[in-house]
Amino acid sequence: MKVRKFEELIVWQKSIEIAVELYKHFDRHPDFGFTNQIKRASISISNNIAEGFERNSNKDFNRFLYFAKGSSSEVKSMLILGNRLGYLSDVEMKYYYYQIDEIGKMLYKLSISLPI
Numbered sequence: 001m002k003v004r005k006f007e008e009l010i011v012w013q014k015s016i017e018i019a020v021e022l023y024k025h026f027d028r029h030p031d032f033g034f035t036n037q038i039k040r041a042s043i044s045i046s047n048n049i050a051e052g053f054e055r056n057s058n059k060d061f062n063r064f065l066y067f068a069k070g071s072s073s074e075v076k077s078m079l080i081l082g083n084r085l086g087y088l089s090d091v092e093m094k095y096y097y098y099q100i101d102e103i104g105k106m107l108y109k110l111s112i113s114l115p116i
Helices: 010-025 032-054 058-084 090-113
Strands: none
Touching (some): 010 058, 032 058, 032 090
16 A cells, blocks of 8 residues: 555654653653753654655755754653653653654664655
């Protein structure tokens, strides 16, 4: 079955879910700089998937998947920092980190599956 719209991609769905979770987690956190950055990076994952998909070119889509993967690594780095700053417990950090890591793996697998 061919995917007709980006909303059908499981990796896009998962990236939206984790962005919502992170938004809710940091909704009222006082460190605006940190929370703004982790929120923006998490949103960037799903946005890059969507934008690349709509380019209607496997080459462009692949490029945007790598942008999304970069954003997922940025979120992982922010999670580690947030944990060290005491903004996330060890359990919270590991949960979010695992989710983002899985998304990164899915992005990689999707990118290598594209015929270019």
